[in-house]
Amino acid sequence: MSISAADGSHDPVWFRSSYSNGAGGECVECALTADDTLVRDSKCDTGPVITVSNDAWHAFLGGVLKQGRSAQ
Template identity: 60%
Template sequence: MTGTDDSRRPVWFRSSFSNGAGGECVECASLVDTVLIRDSKRRTGPTITLGGGAWRAFLEGVQRS
């Protein structure tokens, strides 16, 4: 099989709270059961990979605070 499987390519997005003025911001991308997180200013830099359960627990914790 040739070509690229686009379903495995991350589509990155920024928080709706990001103002676009170059401040501190992260970008996230969601794959099947994995979430990728990176610094928006270092797109080729390291990423953090979380499983779906860990991501949901993180979001629930943020919503409670």
């Protein structure tokens, strides 16, 4: 994982969760590249960006989904 300032050298397509209601609050945006997933604070689109490999992102999401199913 790495954290860097958004440098504007490329223009990824950012998206939010369908659970985001747009009213503010705690939300992140993600963008996909060929090799990585980018994550940033939706309220600070010029701030730092966390970059993780797509494999690591899929493992993270798998863990979140597994945890959510076991909590029901």
